[in-house]
Amino acid sequence: MSSKVVIVTGASQGIGEALVPAYRKLGYSVVAVSRSVQDSDDPEVLAVRADLSQTGEGARVVEETLRRFGRVDSLVNNAGVFVAKPFTEYTDEDYAAVTGTNLTGFFDITRAAVGAMTGPGHVVSVSTTLVEHALSAVPSALASLTKGGLNAVTKSLAIEYAARGIRFNTVALGIVRTPMHAPETHEALAALHPVGRIGEISEVVDAITFLEQAGFVTGEILHVDGGQSAGH
Structure with a gap:
């Protein structure tokens, strides 16, 4: 019950999956959350299957965390959905x-997790540079609508909870080599970044674990995007 506990959403693949061993190396117990996450042999890793788009599921994850580990110290809001379409082609189902x-998903689990934090805590969310630096090649209004909300609420919550020692930060990503992008698209996607390549999962993990340990950083939108947000 003495080690810190982090909840990681979207933990069955990609960035979320890589964050589980990264946080274990930092000495955290980890609650790995997704709709299809597999059980772990590590007694300090609790797998919780949940569809965070459903109201109440985030609160249930926090309840299971407290039942198993007795505390919540950090939350990584990594779960996300990205649909790139021309604006008028989005359907009600897409929305x-x-x-x-x-x-x-962000609202439900973050509200419950922050409510369970009894001391200093940290919430880090995953956003996209497309919020601030739209690309004509990637029509993505729904990503900007939703992830832009995460950028804004990061700053709002950072101020609201600063005196309580709970920090809120966000990483805004360029395109990262994850299962979301087919290998044959990587060359074209690389050209969208000033550095001429796509990002690696390890680079995102490094950014998130940096923020986890950076006690004087809160309200920050950290761009991990190969220079996209600076220009092109």
């Missing part, structure tokens, strides 16, 4: 799917 995970 429900994107806002369900990106906004409802």
